[in-house]
Amino acid sequence: MKIDLTDTTASKINKALVQGRRAIGTPAVGMVLTMVIVTDEENAYDAIKAAEQASHEHPSRTLVVIKRHARTPRERTQSRLDAEVRVGSEAGTGETVVLRTYGEVSDHADSVVLPLLLPDAPVVVWWPVDAPDVPAKDPLGALAQRRITDMYAVESPLRVLESRARSYAPGDTDLAWTRLTPWRSMLAAALDQARLTITSAAVESEADNPSAELLARWLEARLDVAVERVETAGPVVTGVRLGTEKGEIVIDRPEGPLATLTLPGQPPRTLALKVRPTSELIAEELRRLDADEMYAVALRGKDTEENA
Structure with a gap:
């Protein structure tokens, strides 16, 4: 009506x-x-x-x-x-x-x-x-x-x-931060499974991508390593590489809804990592109405962690 x-x-x-x-x-x-x-x-x-x-x-x-x-x-x-x-x-x-x-x-x-x-x-x-x-x-x-x-x-x-x-x-x-939730979940799961010390990191994306910059700053703050920004053709974030003493942890999604996860010493695995519609992003944001402290960390990068 x-x-x-x-x-x-x-x-x-x-x-x-x-x-x-x-x-x-x-x-x-x-x-x-x-x-x-x-x-x-x-x-x-x-x-x-x-x-x-x-x-x-x-x-x-x-x-x-x-x-x-x-x-x-x-x-x-x-x-x-x-x-x-x-x-x-x-x-x-x-x-x-x-x-x-x-x-x-x-x-x-x-x-x-x-x-x-x-x-x-x-x-x-x-x-x-x-x-x-x-x-x-x-x-x-x-x-x-x-x-x-x-x-x-x-x-x-x-x-x-x-x-x-x-x-x-x-x-x-x-919403540039909300779009990263599947990436952050997948990275956390990969790090938990690998249990290796991270020595280097790189985030790959199209130029001037705000989600990629937030992801890089979040990784710098949480892993205490410098994160290289690598420009690709896109679209959006296309990959994350984490260096360890035993090889690289890699999440690669050049296009489409599927990503490839590679851990040192293990065969590659295909995982779902789609670009979500705005309605899903808004629904996620409405699930919690308290302050998003991790967004603040991602905005300010490593300085936030050091001053905490």
């Missing part, structure tokens, strides 16, 4: 949510958090779709904030809020409110969002694109326990990575 509201208020939106739930016979129970998505029109559809798919694991109220850019002098002075309320099959397993802000309302989106948050429930803010320089100090980011950004969506990801390292606050995370 969809309800369209033009030039509306947060109070009217809350009433529309109640009306929609009554119409389909669904009470407002079972939702575990509020997901706030801050995006533009171009990326809104994909972001909403990913959130709806993630809601099957984490039923939530999703608030999508789309700040509309004024095209005429009249629009620049016009202050307005339009909303689209979705409940039932239109909103996954929760409910979705698409908020389009105009004029001065865009500068105070937090005042629109605040009355629509689920009471006594965690808040997660996700910027698929155009994330603020310091997410924790953004008015919407300040409402949240977790703040999700994506360095893949910027023109200079490694420059942004350095900025995020300087401005990190507990609760910050990035």
Whole structure:
């Protein structure tokens, strides 16, 4: 069920949510958090779709904030809020409110969002694109326990990575880090099985890949070795090589969903290591709402471990 509201208020939106739930016979129970998505029109559809798919694991109220850019002098002075309320099959397993802000309302989106948050429930803010320089100090980011950004969506990801390292606050995370979970799990399992001292390391990837840089910094911090960055054709991270006194531990994934794991003295093994869709990444991030300390370590590299 969809309800369209033009030039509306947060109070009217809350009433529309109640009306929609009554119409389909669904009470407002079972939702575990509020997901706030801050995006533009171009990326809104994909972001909403990913959130709806993630809601099957984490039923939530999703608030999508789309700040509309004024095209005429009249629009620049016009202050307005339009909303689209979705409940039932239109909103996954929760409910979705698409908020389009105009004029001065865009500068105070937090005042629109605040009355629509689920009471006594965690808040997660996700910027698929155009994330603020310091997410924790953004008015919407300040409402949240977790703040999700994506360095893949910027023109200079490694420059942004350095900025995020300087401005990190507990609760910050990035999908460039989330994409590494299968790699980190596989590396941890390989090291546990091999039980060898690591003497060198290399991460192979396409140029300027933020996930590869985070992985290299994480390995430097955890293994206390210098990690070489090796540029390949990609796509994304294509391999990790760990040197030991008995040979190399190698995870190689040049393309496709399969990787080859090689341990010293053992035959190669083929393992699944696919590139996951955004919905799976968001679902993973919603499983834990405390501070991601390992992300902080990966951002700051070896210095984080030394200063701990």
